[in-house]
Amino acid sequence: MRNVEITGYGFFVPEDTVVFKEKIRHRIPEDSSETQLSMAVKACKAALAKAALDITDIDCIVSASAVGIQPIPCTAALIHEQIAKGTGIPAMDINTTCTSFISAFDTVSYLIDAGRYNRVLLVASEKASSGLNPNQKESYELFGDGAAAVVLSKCEDGTSGVIYGLQNTWSEGAHDTEIRGGLTGHLPKYYHEGSEEYFFDMNGLKVLKLAGRKLPGFFKEFQEKSGYSIDDIDMVVPHQASKALKMIMHRLDIPEDKYIDIVAQYGNMVSVAIPHAFMWGIDNGRIKKGDKVLLIGTAAGLTASALLIRY
């Protein structure tokens, strides 16, 4: 077990909602001054407050968002400017799209366990609403905005930590979930009214088929390699990918009372969905200190990632 502990967490979800039938999506209104950056800052401040720490107690700031704020500099540097200006705290981005939080948590746990850093502020923030295509009903009605942050600290007494992590990427699915435009692949200068390259584009059915084919083997491998079966796990926090979550969990033989499903209330908040659902689980009594919690999800790529922690 890598000796890491979540000593603080916080999130921010816009109060404003858009409702599609009974599905609630929290989204920043067009005329709001709220941004991807301002949400990240609020989540970071909430996590620091909960940890009763000052920013100067932090050794590294890691941004784990799918989409960045600017092409240059990295998102963590822009967050740094809002909460850590005047300090020399290192800032870095880690990105695997929707599973960025898992990847960053997993990766950073090695650095903390090895003594490189004692306390890392890990933050995911997404303004998904700004990239949605009104002509693509499925994704247009699915996504939500928000931010979530945790303070990961060295665990001194061995009670908390990372038990096992596994990631796979199957690039047969690289174009099933995309925003193609904005960087070097499709430069902004080619934007024109009506061009859909700059919108989020998802072929939900293809994603679901590929995930359905790959995930059972992935989860079987995870249980075998980690030595923990679903019976040994207290709670599963899946990526809130879509309403197909129930079907996927069923396919993986994860019992209904053993996973968190808040898709109807929050939709898919991209990289924020997993940490937010985790925090929702704590705040709603579904996750207790000491529980063995499995964070698991798929991301554009197609990537699958799973991380078993002892909270």
Add this chain to the structure above:
Amino acid sequence: MRNVEITGYGFFVPEDTVVFKEKIRHRIPEDSSETQLSMAVKACKAALAKAALDITDIDCIVSASAVGIQPIPCTAALIHEQIAKGTGIPAMDINTTCTSFISAFDTVSYLIDAGRYNRVLLVASEKASSGLNPNQKESYELFGDGAAAVVLSKCEDGTSGVIYGLQNTWSEGAHDTEIRGGLTGHLPKYYHEGSEEYFFDMNGLKVLKLAGRKLPGFFKEFQEKSGYSIDDIDMVVPHQASKALKMIMHRLDIPEDKYIDIVAQYGNMVSVAIPHAFMWGIDNGRIKKGDKVLLIGTAAGLTASALLIRY
């Protein structure tokens, strides 16, 4: 020492050049089919060939570019599609802009040392030429395109490894080096003829002043904490930031015969500059197996990063 070894390396630099007085910049011509992705693929294949490895021998693909190809999915997944489709090799991006290669090398070395992965393919690729502003002479004449990749393997005999790594970010400089447009901060839909938000924008003098003020203390701290002084280091591979490199090296008391300066021949290749200069050093007899090599540089942020390795 973290037990990691470079068992293969390769780079790709476009043959086409643009010459400003005596400064040579290698850049993809406008009508070429070469892209950030195709360059990354060439560098990866060269590194794998040099390591005499097949892609199926690789445990993880890490992209360490400053600017991505698409907002979604991450750049590593798109590279995966070209060289690893059909496999489940995990793909992840790590980004600190120009020092991304150092950050990724440093970070990944913990994962390899701890046994998570045995062989990681690390690749940086940049098509800087597509973001340059013809109205900003300094940056317009500075940058070059290219890609560089290494295979990082577990070192079994303790002869190679990472000795020490240090990063600092001082966000007073967050807006001295930017591309503001293309992601959520300035959406592509706001692009209009003449808008400069979507171009690379650098205040070279401000960067230089901040770096000049911060780097001496940073390098002093590095030498103290690592226990290695400049006398113990065989070769320094600095980021080829600009023609001010000589001045900065002088400021850090690094002798002229102890660092690689190929700014005149290649310019600043963003995240590719450090690994490319490192490989240039090997190919030109400046770096030998077993040498203690310091990778060091600044990045937008302002970030400073240094990594002492035994090659």
